[in-house]
Amino acid sequence: MxxxxxxxxxxxxxxxxxxxxxxxxxxxxxxxxxxxxxxxxxxxxxxxxxxxxxxxxxxxxxxxxxxxxQSQSQKAEAKEGVQELTITVDSGYVPNHVIVQAGQPVKLNFFRKDPSSCLNQVLIPDFKISKNLELNQMTSVEFTPEKTGQYSFTCGMNMFKGTIEVETAK
Ligand SMILES: [Cu+2]
Incomplete structure (x- = not known):
């Protein structure tokens, strides 16, 4: 690999x-x-x-x-109380640095364009999330971060990485 x-x-x-x-x-x-x-x-x-x-x-x-x-960061936009953001899965994650606010539900939409089997799964260990990503499809994961900090998401084999930065709610 x-x-x-x-x-x-x-x-x-x-x-x-x-x-x-x-x-x-x-x-x-x-x-x-x-x-x-x-x-x-x-x-x-x-x-x-x-x-x-x-x-x-x-x-x-x-x-x-x-x-x-190296640091393509993007802030999630809140729509009807849910902070939503699309992450394109293509030779890694774009953006690979996601900024959200604590205490509000987050919905990350992973759109997998990369056929490499390496990227067919996404893991967010801190939120106990493990999802299979179908090729050319949008797969959503939802969680609510309660504490501020940096949380990582990776592919199934921990080769590609991204960061979710949880800020204090404004
Ligand atoms: Cu991988």
Missing amino acids: IDFKKVTGIIAGLGLILGTTTTTVAMTPNTPSTSSTFRQIEQPLSLKLVVTLGGLGLIGLELWWFLFY
């Missing part, structure tokens, strides 16, 4: 290394050094530009990964 988030993290990590090294190389001043035993190889400007932009792009991807992708 492949942990998608880990793999993506590793790729993003490699991207940072590649990005910084290639950018450093590309940005090294091109003044020929007389004491150097290495011969300066003249590269076309366009190639340098491509390498630099590629490096910057990878750095951008890395920043995006850390700042935005």
Whole structure:
């Protein structure tokens, strides 16, 4: 079984290394050094530009990964006293960080788009919830969080994770 988030993290990590090294190389001043035993190889400007932009792009991807992708949070909206939110199940959970208020019923609608058997079940241990998710269908789970805190939900094998953040009621 492949942990998608880990793999993506590793790729993003490699991207940072590649990005910084290639950018450093590309940005090294091109003044020929007389004491150097290495011969300066003249590269076309366009190639340098491509390498630099590629490096910057990878750095951008890395920043995006850390700042935005990892914490896609969404607040549940209360409709007729029930805080409802849809979570798309596709290579993980989107959003994977759900914010709800304590003391009010919560209804999470899991829409499973990913055929991987890894995601055919969702568990919310703190609320004693275990549900099978049918492919291309919406499966709802309901619970009422009484205490504030962070509660996790995972796939059946604990490979994909999400967090339910319970805030004090306003
Ligand atoms: Cu799994």
